[in-house]
Amino acid sequence: MTINLDLFRQHLIYETNTSAEMICQDIKEIANLDRESELQKQKYNRYAKYFGIAIGVCFLLFLVSGIFDFIPLAGIFMIAGFISIIGLIWALIQASKHGKFDLANYRHQVASEIVKMVSRDMPLDATISVRLVLSLPTQKNKLVETIPHPYQSGFKIDTFQDEWLKIRGTFTDNTDFYLTATETSQTKYGWKRSRSGKSKYKSKTKSKGTDLDLTMHYPVKKYGAIQALRGDVVNAFKLPEKVVLKKLKQGEKNLNAIAHIPSEIANDKFSIYQAVTMMFLSTYQVLNLAKVLSKK
Amino acid sequence: MQIQLVWTDITTGKQFNPTLETPITLGKNFQGMPAEMSGKRVSRIVLSDPTVAGYHALIDESQGELLVINQNPNATTLINGVSLPSSTIVDGDRLQIGAFEIQVFLTATAPQNSGNTTQWKCDRNLGFLIPKPCGRTDPTGCPHCHGNPNQPDVYYERSYYPDYGNYNRGYWGHNYYSQRDYYSYNSNTGNVDFTEADANSVAMENDTDYELDMGAS
Ligand SMILES: [Zn+2]
Numbered sequence A: 001m002t003i004n005l006d007l008f009r010q011h012l013i014y015e016t017n018t019s020a021e022m023i024c025q026d027i028k029e030i031a032n033l034d035r036e037s038e039l040q041k042q043k044y045n046r047y048a049k050y051f052g053i054a055i056g057v058c059f060l061l062f063l064v065s066g067i068f069d070f071i072p073l074a075g076i077f078m079i080a081g082f083i084s085i086i087g088l089i090w091a092l093i094q095a096s097k098h099g100k101f102d103l104a105n106y107r108h109q110v111a112s113e114i115v116k117m118v119s120r121d122m123p124l125d126a127t128i129s130v131r132l133v134l135s136l137p138t139q140k141n142k143l144v145e146t147i148p149h150p151y152q153s154g155f156k157i158d159t160f161q162d163e164w165l166k167i168r169g170t171f172t173d174n175t176d177f178y179l180t181a182t183e184t185s186q187t188k189y190g191w192k193r194s195r196s197g198k199s200k201y202k203s204k205t206k207s208k209g210t211d212l213d214l215t216m217h218y219p220v221k222k223y224g225a226i227q228a229l230r231g232d233v234v235n236a237f238k239l240p241e242k243v244v245l246k247k248l249k250q251g252e253k254n255l256n257a258i259a260h261i262p263s264e265i266a267n268d269k270f271s272i273y274q275a276v277t278m279m280f281l282s283t284y285q286v287l288n289l290a291k292v293l294s295k296k
Numbered sequence B: 001m002q003i004q005l006v007w008t009d010i011t012t013g014k015q016f017n018p019t020l021e022t023p024i025t026l027g028k029n030f031q032g033m034p035a036e037m038s039g040k041r042v043s044r045i046v047l048s049d050p051t052v053a054g055y056h057a058l059i060d061e062s063q064g065e066l067l068v069i070n071q072n073p074n075a076t077t078l079i080n081g082v083s084l085p086s087s088t089i090v091d092g093d094r095l096q097i098g099a100f101e102i103q104v105f106l107t108a109t110a111p112q113n114s115g116n117t118t119q120w121k122c123d124r125n126l127g128f129l130i131p132k133p134c135g136r137t138d139p140t141g142c143p144h145c146h147g148n149p150n151q152p153d154v155y156y157e158r159s160y161y162p163d164y165g166n167y168n169r170g171y172w173g174h175n176y177y178s179q180r181d182y183y184s185y186n187s188n189t190g191n192v193d194f195t196e197a198d199a200n201s202v203a204m205e206n207d208t209d210y211e212l213d214m215g216a217s
Helices: A005-011 A020-067 A071-099 A105-119 A220-229 A269-294 B156-160 B174-178 B199-205
Strands: A013-018 A128-133 A143-148 A156-170 A176-193 A199-217 A244-250 A254-261 B002-008 B019-021 B024-027 B043-046 B057-062 B065-070 B077-079 B086-089 B094-097 B100-106 B183-186 B191-194
Touching (some): A005 A020, A105 A269, A176 A269, A199 A269, A254 A269, A269 B174
Parallel strands (some): B024 B043
Antiparallel strands (some): A128 A156, A199 A254, A244 A254, B002 B019, B002 B100, B024 B057, B057 B065, B065 B086, B094 B100
């Protein structure tokens, strides 16, 4: 285990450069923390509900005792009501404390699956460099732009970019790969006036989907003839149904592809894994042919 | 001794044709079959069907001959249609194990010749993206050498890209692949050379279909 969980809790970022096995072990630790926090959050939310019910019951009994002039009893219910209010606040604070570590499951799950997948074509002693960000997608430091809403006056739109995954390594054929996943989300917010004339603050966050960016830097000695395939490379690219190829750029020594996963499946572990795997398979469908053509 | 067994899975219709090292055991229950026999690693084949016994039959070599031995008194093993408790078998013989019909082929001419001794080499490809032959001369440690073709495909993700490694006619890259002998990459100039001169004539007669052997079958 290389992870320092105390340090991880502060920023919710896991960053390392080690063997695939170690990374998967570390991510398992993160998953444990996540699951434990989820359970704790649920537990305190349940407590909060009970205290809420107790407050209501105490208030009702307080009123009833008041009506029938049972003053001492009314006093007891009042005190019990206050205790329940304190209990409710405590439970909510506890729930939010644990809620901070209730992480987006799909992110750490898919990271560990991708690490396992790429490690199959890496030397046994190879290391993989990983950066996995599990903080909120709308955290302040991820804000990239604020613009006024195009037609709702008084409203603004914040755009956030959350580069939550970076994986870098070298395959057995000396090809370097560099993969990033970036989720874009937008928050629309402002004061809305209702029909009765009251102003109300509104804020809504929406995911705009995730971009997968894969760069392969290959040895030209082995794959140089890829130049002959220029223009046909795009036809070898196959992606899952809803995922679109946004960009494909072929340099002399590298190939860069960007695929976009729409928001409705951007938080689905399987969709992300499938898209990433197909990007790798597509690239190697090209490279394996280029290798045959590069031979003398 | 190395032999090849060929059969079709009666439930899935999938054909299997693994090349295996003796001793080979056949049965319904993987755990029920011995993993080792007189110091040799056993190739255990699972035939999932109620008509097959947990440990149904053994194929082993004895004094240069191939022998099949029925392992369960309540089960029958037919050799070319005849039920026998044990029998020698030769190239092309058919075994009936439960509802499975398995054909036996001797692969005496092993793929790898090193000097005058024929040495077995594992021909499975181990890479997922980059096919790399295993090449082990001993199945120990090879993730694909368990001799159990029914184990789940470890590279199941290839199904996301069913054409992967296939440059046959009608598939992506075929035009380049079919003329592969005329391409060469010059690492000094950084150019891809294409010797077009006699490309057309030879490409026609030499147009062997090709599939990168992903070896996971
Ligand atoms: Zn092997």
